[in-house]
Amino acid sequence: MNRVRTHWAGMGEHTFVFGIWLLYWVHRLCGRRLFRLCMYPVALSHWLLRPGLRAASLQYLSRLEAATGALGHRPDWRDGVRHVALFAETMLDKLLAVSGRYHGPVRSIGSEPVYQAALAGQGGVIVTAHLGCLELCRALAERRSGFRLNVLVHTRHAERFNRLLRRFGADAGVRLLEVTEISPATAVLLADKVAAGEYVAIAGDRVPVFASQTVEAEFLGHRAPFPVGPYVLASLLRCPLYLLGCIHEGRGYALHFEQLAEQVVLPRGRREAAMAEYAGRFARALTGLVARSPYDWFNFFPFWDQPHVKASS
Numbered sequence: 001m002n003r004v005r006t007h008w009a010g011m012g013e014h015t016f017v018f019g020i021w022l023l024y025w026v027h028r029l030c031g032r033r034l035f036r037l038c039m040y041p042v043a044l045s046h047w048l049l050r051p052g053l054r055a056a057s058l059q060y061l062s063r064l065e066a067a068t069g070a071l072g073h074r075p076d077w078r079d080g081v082r083h084v085a086l087f088a089e090t091m092l093d094k095l096l097a098v099s100g101r102y103h104g105p106v107r108s109i110g111s112e113p114v115y116q117a118a119l120a121g122q123g124g125v126i127v128t129a130h131l132g133c134l135e136l137c138r139a140l141a142e143r144r145s146g147f148r149l150n151v152l153v154h155t156r157h158a159e160r161f162n163r164l165l166r167r168f169g170a171d172a173g174v175r176l177l178e179v180t181e182i183s184p185a186t187a188v189l190l191a192d193k194v195a196a197g198e199y200v201a202i203a204g205d206r207v208p209v210f211a212s213q214t215v216e217a218e219f220l221g222h223r224a225p226f227p228v229g230p231y232v233l234a235s236l237l238r239c240p241l242y243l244l245g246c247i248h249e250g251r252g253y254a255l256h257f258e259q260l261a262e263q264v265v266l267p268r269g270r271r272e273a274a275m276a277e278y279a280g281r282f283a284r285a286l287t288g289l290v291a292r293s294p295y296d297w298f299n300f301f302p303f304w305d306q307p308h309v310k311a312s313s
Contacts, residue, residue: 011201015134024090024095035092043085045224047077057083059148060297063220063304068291079295086248086295090133093253105252114199114257118147123194125234125241127204127260130156130298133248135252150175150190150200158209187236194237201244202230205299206211207306215276219283220290224304226279234264241278244286247293258285 023042025269027035047054061075061083070080097104117124118221128134137298190200193242216226234241241261245252260281266274290297 008235010235013283015244024204027092027096029057036089039088040081040085044081047081048114049083052098052302053084054080056300056302059302059304060220060299063222063293064290064294067220068287070294082302083295084300087298090296090298092102093133094135097133102136105248105250107252107254108257108259109254110257113241113259115147116199116264117240118199120174121197122239123196123198123200125194125230125264126201126244127230127239127241128201128244129205129289130203131205131286131289132248132293132296133253134244134255136246136255148175148193149201150177150193150194151201152177152203166276168235187233190233199242200232200233200237203227204230204243205286205303213275215272215279217283218275219228219304220287222304224283225237228275228279230282231264231266231275231278232259238263243282245286245289247289247296248251248295256289260285 023035023039026038047057057080058075059077061071065071065073091100093104114124128151135152160198191201204226207225207231213228216223217226218224219226230241236259240259241264243256243258243260245256247256248254261278264278286297
């Protein structure tokens with residue numbers, strides 16, 4: 001029997017954003033220690049009441065362990081609850097970061113070439129993942145006045161949480177651009193920003209709502225669909241392609257920058273193969289990051305089994 005698979009954007013947000021909003025105020029009034037005490041019942045309830053979340057978390061953690069040995073043991077329910085709990089804490093840090101209230105340590109690795117290129121008027125495309133707290137780029141943008149980041153987000157996903165983020169303060173070098181697809185007008189806007197030395201960030205680990213193409217690449221030992229948007233966009237803009245990932249490190253975070261390509265080239269006749277190659281580079285870099293911080297990847301849906309449309313050659 002064929003199972004109908006729901007696109008990640010149609011899975012809804014349930015009450016998680018509301019719960020994090022409440023816990024944010026617990027943190028404001030009582031500090032992080034009490035926040036964590038209140039957070040675990042919220043995380044446990046979501047883990048218990050959402051079988052799809054449980055299955056997706058266990059699938060990811062099991063494949064991560066099989067491919068990298070990062071956990072050092074076979075994952076069980078305790079790992080699943082820890083996975084959800086870290087997501088809850090990261091959601092809090094997102095709110096603190098955009099409101100200017102995050103005061104933990106943030107280390108930046110590989111960022112200097114990106115900043116120097118920005119100062120020289122050379123922008124680029126940054127492919128990101130749902131990994132850690134990327135909103136901490138706001139803090140880096142405040143310290144580096146020449147760095148401007150434009151983050152492409154899908155309007156139909158996490159709309160309430162995006163509104164929540166926008167309530168907390170000014171852009172401070174990081175701007176959200178809500179799009180459902182890259183139209184010609186959007187492409188012109190982004191080209192102008194890259195030409196001005198700004199960067200455009202787009203997720204590389206979720207297939208957009210209206211995606212007409214994906215490519216497959218190996219991730220944690222299994223083939224998975226990846227969006228072609230970051231590579232098509234970088235090819236159109238004729239600019240460098242970078243990875244930006246964020247993982248927990250000690251009591252804070254580490255932001256990892258890595259150049260995936262000096263220029264993305266998609267030759268006619270082997271366009272799909274070229275896009276798959278770039279997606280493979282992204283998947284390998286992502287594997288390195290999740291191996292360092294296993295609970296930091298927050299795609300709570302059947303990533304390897306999601307519905308998608310393959311690119312045609």
